Amino acid sequence: MNNTHISQTKSNQALYTLRWIVGAVAMITLLSITACNDEEKITDHSDEEEKHEEGLHLSNQQVEALQLTIDTVSTRAMARLVEVNGVLEVPPQNxxxxxxxxxxxVVEINVIEGDKIQKGQALAHLSHPQLIKIQSDYSQSWHEMDYLQKEYNRQNTLYEEEVGSGRDMQKTAAELASLGASISGQESQLRLLGLDPTSIRKGVITDRIPVKSPISGYIKEVHIKTGQYVGPEYEMFEVVNIHHIHADMMVFEKDVSKVKVGQKVRFSVETLPGEELMAEVYSVGKSFESKPKAVHIHAEIENKKGLLIPGMYVRGQVITDKTKQPAVPEEAIAKEGDRNYLFSVKKQGEEWLFEKTEIVLDNQNDGWVSVKFMSPEDANKKYVMNKAYYLVAETKKGEGGHHH
Structure with a gap:
């Protein structure tokens, strides 16, 4: 009886232990499955969150309120432009x-910088003892020639009457010719000095002479002072006529083949902010400058405005030709550093997804910009055509999580 009881007790203990082991294994298995499920949920949620965070999400109401224009990129006739820069110049003859x-x-200065003057106008007056001597020498030579002319006439009369010597007449004629040539040179010199030979022959001697302008225009520089001695090599004034002022610009080597006479140039100057001037190319240089490697082009300004002065810096674009190119409005472009983007658009249920697509800018005409895509498939997407600045701001606000 005792042995039977002991045996039964051992059997019960084994059964209990087996049940405990089975329960423990089941619990561990259940916990493992639960943990895996939770991990999968966390991973799925993380992936979903990560996926959701890409780009900018806006609701239908937000898109309607912003009045965003969404469309594919179409082609447009865009002018090809060549960037140029240079200065305003006038022809050498001006x-x-x-x-x-x-x-x-210098005894008198009659003008200051900026004065408008006419050709032949006296800009200053000079004086020197040498001037008086030049006039006195001319007057003496003139009267001497008058005497020789009379003496030649007298000897010629005597020679014709066979009273006088032909040799004396020929000598007087030679002296008269020599003096005449000398007087002709003196008269030319006097006229260059602004003096009238006729007045000097009448005994009118002046102690000052005018310095006259050879062209009409404006006084650019005055380099003299009253009382200063100036020699023939000294530059007293600079005069410039800006009537034919033009743009002298440089075209770099890679663009030279694109530029031709007759093409239009649009450019601006610092003194006219916001104003666009137009010009037409009338000359293309035939030799390269060494630094930088570029060719000069000259363009006649068509719509002169304000005071354009030689030496003013200009920056512009030569309009070479027009071709069909993919183009978007300027306000569709978002800029971040040196990169440019468009916002592509996808409809996702009740939301709109906006993602940045990098582009390369080409030409700009009248508020439109021609663009090049980094990959062919980007050309077929739909993009926002306005208010890119708002989307940029919203993207920055939503960094670190999606934004509604």
Whole structure:
């Protein structure tokens, strides 16, 4: 009886232990499955969240309120442009360096920088003892020639009457011719100095001479002072006529083949902010500058505005031709650093997804910009055509999580 009881007790203990082991295994298995499910849920949620965070999400109401224009990128006739820069210049014949024809002292200055002047106008007056001597020498030579002319006439009469010597008449004629040539040179010199030979022959001697402008225009520079001695090589004034002012611009080597006479140029100057000037190319250089490697082009300004002065810096674009190119409005472009983007659009149920697509800008015409896509499939997407600045701001606000 005792042995039977002991045996039964051992059997019960084994059964209990087996049940405990089975229960423990089941619990461990259940916990493992639950943990795996939870992990999968966490991973799925993370992936979903990660996927959801890409781009900018806006509701239908937000898109309608912003009045966003959504469309595919179409082609447009866009002008190809060549970037140029340079300065305003005038032709060489429209600039003058005014000097004196003889060394003398400045006794009067009649103009200042910026004055408008006419050709032949006296800009200053000079005086020097040498001027008086030149006039006196001419007067003496003139009267000497008058005497020789009379003497030649007298000897010629005697020669014809066979009273006088032909040799004396020929000698007087030679002296008269030599003196005449000398007087002709003196008269030319006097006229260059602004003096009238006729008045000097009448005994009118002046102690000052005018310095006259050879062209009409404006006084650009004054380099003299009253009392200063100036020689013939000294530049007293600079005069410039801006009537034919033009744009002298540089075209870099890679673009030279695109530029031709007759093409239009649009450019601006610092003194006219916001104003666009137009010009037409009338000359293309035939030789390269070394630094930088570029060719000069000259363009006649068509719509002159304000005061355009030689030496002003200009920046512009030569309009070479027009071709059909993919183009978007300027306000469709988002800029971040050196990169440019468009916002592509996808409809996702009650939301709109906006993602940045990088592009390369080409030409810009009248508020439109031609663009190049990084990959062919980007050309077929739909994009936002306005208010890119708002989407940029919303993207920055939503960084770190999606934004509604």
């Amino acid at each position: 600039e003058a360096a005014v000097t004196a024809y003889i060394g003398a002292n």
